[in-house]
Amino acid sequence: MLNILVISDDARKVTALYKPGDVAVDAEDTGRPAAGGDLPAASGYDACVLDLDMDGWREKLDELRQQMPVIAFSMPDIKKAVEAMKAGACDYLEKPLTSESLAEVITRHKRELLTHKYGFDEITGTSVPMKEVFGLIKRAAASESNVLVTGESGTGKELVARAIHRWSPRSERSFMSINCGAIPDTLLESELFGFEKGSFTGANYTKKGLLEVASGGTVFLDEIGDVSPMFQIKVLRVLQEGEIMRVGGQRQIKVDVRVIAATNRDLKAACQRGAFREDLFYRLNVINIHMPPLRARMDDIPVLVRHFITKHAAKRKDMVVKGASTEAMRVLMRHDYPGNVRELENIIERAISFTNSPEILPSDLPASLRESAPTGFAPSPRLKDAMSSVERDTIVQALRESGGNISRAAASLGVYRQHLQRKIKTLGIAI
Numbered sequence: 031m032l033n034i035l036v037i038s039d040d041a042r043k044v045t046a047l048y049k050p051g052d053v054a055v056d057a058e059d060t061g062r063p064a065a066g067g068d069l070p071a072a073s074g075y076d077a078c079v080l081d082l083d084m085d086g087w088r089e090k091l092d093e094l095r096q097q098m099p100v101i102a103f104s105m106p107d108i109k110k111a112v113e114a115m116k117a118g119a120c121d122y123l124e125k126p127l128t129s130e131s132l133a134e135v136i137t138r139h140k141r142e143l144l145t146h147k148y149g150f151d152e153i154t155g156t157s158v159p160m161k162e163v164f165g166l167i168k169r170a171a172a173s174e175s176n177v178l179v180t181g182e183s184g185t186g187k188e189l190v191a192r193a194i195h196r197w198s199p200r201s202e203r204s205f206m207s208i209n210c211g212a213i214p215d216t217l218l219e220s221e222l223f224g225f226e227k228g229s230f231t232g233a234n235y236t237k238k239g240l241l242e243v244a245s246g247g248t249v250f251l252d253e254i255g256d257v258s259p260m261f262q263i264k265v266l267r268v269l270q271e272g273e274i275m276r277v278g279g280q281r282q283i284k285v286d287v288r289v290i291a292a293t294n295r296d297l298k299a300a301c302q303r304g305a306f307r308e309d310l311f312y313r314l315n316v317i318n319i320h321m322p323p324l325r326a327r328m329d330d331i332p333v334l335v336r337h338f339i340t341k342h343a344a345k346r347k348d349m350v351v352k353g354a355s356t357e358a359m360r361v362l363m364r365h366d367y368p369g370n371v372r373e374l375e376n377i378i379e380r381a382i383s384f385t386n387s388p389e390i391l392p393s394d395l396p397a398s399l400r401e402s403a404p405t406g407f408a409p410s411p412r413l414k415d416a417m418s419s420v421e422r423d424t425i426v427q428a429l430r431e432s433g434g435n436i437s438r439a440a441a442s443l444g445v446y447r448q449h450l451q452r453k454i455k456t457l458g459i460a461i
């Protein structure tokens with residue numbers, strides 16, 4: 031499903047050209063000033079169709095192209111078309127627009143619009159482990175099986191769950207997310223299963239639970255590793271029977287939900303300890319998607335940095351932050367990110383608000399990052415020379431004391447004879 035924003039003085043006419051299907055269109059009719067005169071929140075759209083025959087189109091294009099691909103259109107005008115393409119429009123159409131011409135452009139760009147060049151949906155990454163994750167998401171989306179998404183905190187488990195839903199045949203129905211770790215057991219039960227009027231003090235009305243509301247859609251059970259044994263049995267029953275009973279209720283209610291669960295715990299180990307039910311684990315873990323920690327896919331960092339700069343650049347009204355300097359990227363590449371992608375995103379968001387230049391500089395990054403010793407430390411040539419010279423002096427001294435006896439010299443230096451022989455050779459010491 032593509033969400034497209036149309037901005038035109040005659041937006042309703044353009045909107046009418048879209049045939050109902052897998053494209054949802056919202057329009058800002060600039061002929062009728064929108065309340066507040068502002069754009070609708072642009073973040074929810076996949077692309078924009080922008081009319082160039084209106085005042086201020088340059089500014090609008092500048093603003094929008096940072097957030098989504100912009101398809102420009104206008105009365106036939108080669109100069110304007112070239113100008114718009116140079117300013118970052120991804121395509122150009124001439125008026126009058128027809129259903130065919132619009133559909134053709136959308137189809138042409140659809141793949142790219144949905145599967146962005148550097149990732150899948152909103153999930154950015156070009157590393158081999160992430161490509162595997164993208165493949166698994168597609169497979170999971172095409173099936174009805176339950177999915178268990180595992181991985182450390184901040185690796186993108188929720189993004190994966192949402193992408194599976196968005197690409198599945200259930201995408202038109204709701205995606206309900208519940209953080210099982212954050213809610214006490216009793217509340218969790220009434221949230222998920224609902225309750226009947228009078229079932230407990232304060233239950234003055236009957237309420238449907240998330241599982242009932244989400245019927246036909248997807249339920250995301252986040253932090254499933256944190257729930258009590260009693261609650262595990264209840265979830266298991268839903269998965270086995272496809273039925274729920276409201277708290278205080280008398281009858282079973284059929285629900286049709288697809289469950290995606292996530293955890294940062296090792297559930298297999300929890301099963302072995304007896305802390306998690308094995309039968310529930312196997313029911314949930316039909317498809318497992320493991321999110322690798324960011325330190326295991328450092329080659330994703332440059333594209334993630336670019337992605338987060340684009341995502342958060344709009345927070346600076348006074349200037350456009352366009353990228354990170356080579357030196358800043360180097361600093362970012364040598365951190366090990368215990369907080370994974372979430373930590374990287376916070377660092378970039380903070381840098382955008384701190385920076386005084388259109389490029390993020392090392393000084394915009396947290397001091398702890400700048401100071402951390404680079405991994406893969408390589409001594410400078412000067413240091414190498416100095417170390418060799420100390421080694422040579424020490425070895426020569428030991429050989430002198432042993433009267434040239436390599437075995438004895440090695441023993442006094444605390445190294446193996448072979449090691450000392452190799453050193454003598456590489457350092458060019460004459461015996």
Ligand SMILES: Nc1ncnc2c1ncn2[C@@H]1O[C@H](COP(=O)(O)OP(=O)(O)OP(=O)(O)O)[C@@H](O)[C@H]1O
Nearest residue numbers: 152153154182183184185186187188189294371372
């Ligand atoms: N590959 C990615 N591309 C773009 N953004 C990402 C990616 N991975 C994570 N993020 C961003 O990082 C943040 C954390 O992601 P998310 O909430 O999905 O992680 P999580 O694994 O569910 O973490 P937790 O276990 O703490 O709940 C979000 O803001 C998300 O948008």
Ligand SMILES: [Mg+2]
Nearest residue numbers: 187188252292
């Ligand atoms: Mg999460």
